[in-house]
Amino acid sequence: MLQTGPAKRAYVETYGCQMNLSDGELMEGLLAARGYEIVRNPEDADVVLVNTCAIREHAETRVLGRVSQLNGLKRENPGLVIGVTGCMAQRLGTTLLEQAPYVDLVMGPDGYRSLPDALERIASRRASRAGTQLAVLELDATENYQGLEQRRAEGPVAWVPVQRGCDHRCTFCIVPYVRGPEKNRDAADVIAEVEGLVAGGVSEVTLLGQTVNSYRSGDTTFPMLLRRIARMPGIRRVRFTSPHPSDVTPELVEVMAEEPAVCEHLHLPAQSGSDRTLKRMLRRYTVAELLQKVALVREAVPDVAISTDIIVAFPGETDAEFRETLDLMRTVRFDEAYTYKYSMRDGTPAARLPAEEFLGADEAQARLAELIAVSRGIAAEINAGEVGRVEEVLIERPGRKEGQLLAHTRRNKVVSFEGDAGRVGEYTRVELCSTSGATFHGVEVTA
Incomplete structure (x- = not known):
């Protein structure tokens, strides 16, 4: 039970994307460096941190339900500290503390460096019987957690974040508002981290960023960084995610083709197959330009597997425009597609579109179901053709x-x-x- 000092057993439960998984490792590393034992069950912990996603409403609803469940542990152990971190914490802020008074800490993605100190402040407040709730929500235009060590599970693969935040501001996306502008790590710091991972037995790394291929640090562009890491002793495989189609350049494709360690896989988030919808999403490319990128990659890396993200039922999307997205799926034949209904996020430009442009739930679900059927059918055909390889x-x-x-x-x-x-x-x-x-x-x- 938490008394006059910081808790010594911590549990981190992460929801969402690869960057969130990496952030969970970062928090575990920060706490371990301050003497915390990292445990694998919330029942064993003095501090429980729920690391959250805000991309879609469903993700937030799921997390809020989970946090409510954890309140049961707090009733059994009043000394338990419950923290909510990550993108949902940044988006909801102190409103979350009001809605869930049993939550002690809300902390956004730029606050993790202060996590151990924040827990000490909560412990001190409890000892003096002061209010214990704490919000750490400042966005920092320079915080990229350079020089901090993550606590990774044993294994041959590792995430390596090279970039945080995003400058693209797609109209549907909450990420720039909860993670701030693009912040790139120094190339030397990234290289040093990979060297340490190799020494620990890692042979495959995935370079992470919200738009990872827009990375630039000084004179080092993303293709240059990718080539350097691919040539490092001990590295056998390199992946990267998630790129933006606009930054899939000939220089990047050249590295993909020339460096044996770079895996033959590209995640290329198309989002829509309609030029009008892409323009309203502020994606900054047309369908024709996207197809040119696909052709460029496939010519240079003939065996490449390409996956994508697709959103249906974006406000104002007509049935004909939805059919254009299905046409794109059939034209490109993505190996895998992560498919979603549009989810309104307060504070984004798309949320301010006229109410009459928002599709009904039944129509949105029908479009998603049709998209999933087409996507899975294509993937099944591709995979069946690979049997025997x-x-x-x-x-x-x-x-x-x-x-x-x-x-x-x-x-x-x-x-x-x-x-x-x-x-x-x-x-x-x-x-x-x-x-x-x-x-x-x-x-x-x-x-």
Whole structure:
């Protein structure tokens, strides 16, 4: 139980994107450096931090329900500190403290450096019987957490954030308002982090940024950074996410084609197949320009797998414009698509569009269902055509079933096959024998 000093057992529960997962590791690293034991169950913790996403309303609703559940632990242990961090915390701010008085801390994405001190302040306030609720919500135009060490789970893969925030300000997106402007780490700091990861057994890194390929630090552009990391001793695979189509340049594609360590996979968030909708989203490219990017990449990297993000039912989207998005899906034939209904985010330009332009829930759901059916059908056809291929895979973790391993191909396809759990971190070759949804089932090729 928390008494007069900071809690010594902390639990971090993360929701949302890869950057959020990286932020969760950052918070664990900061707390571990101050003497906290990181535990894997909230029941064992003195501090519970819920690291949140604000991209869609559903994500926030889910987290609010989870925070309410955690209040049950606080009733059993009144000394428990409950904190809500991340994008939802930044968006809701002190309103969250009013709605959930059992929450002690709300902290936005730029406040993590002060997390241990904030917990000490809460402990001090409790000792003096003062109000314990604390909000740390200042956006910092320079905070990129350079020089801080994350606490990563053991394994052969790691996230490496190179950029935080975003300057694009797409009209549907809350990210620039909760994460602030683009902030890039020094290239030397990124390189030093990767060197440390390699020394710890990591052989695959994923470079992270909200629009990662717009990265620039001094004279170092993203293609230059990607090439340097791809050539580092001990690095066998490099991935990056999430790029913006506007910054998929010939220089970037050249690095993808020339550097053996750069994986043959590109996530290319299209968002829509309608020029009018793209313009209203402020995406700054046309469908024709997007298709040119796809052609450029496929010409240079013929075996590349391309995934995407798509939003349907953006305000004002007509049925004909939705059909244009389906046409884009069929034209490009994305290996995988992450598909969503538009979710209004207060404070974004799209939220201020005329009310009559917002589609009804039934129509939005029908469009999403049709998009998912088309997307899954294309992915199933692509995957069926890959059965019989022999692929290099990196064994990342044991599967749910005993004697089963889970791995990824260079093209980011998930493969399940039989093997010993002690082989995590090894590379091997697997024949792809069948598919189940997005997962391949394979047999190891030893000859």
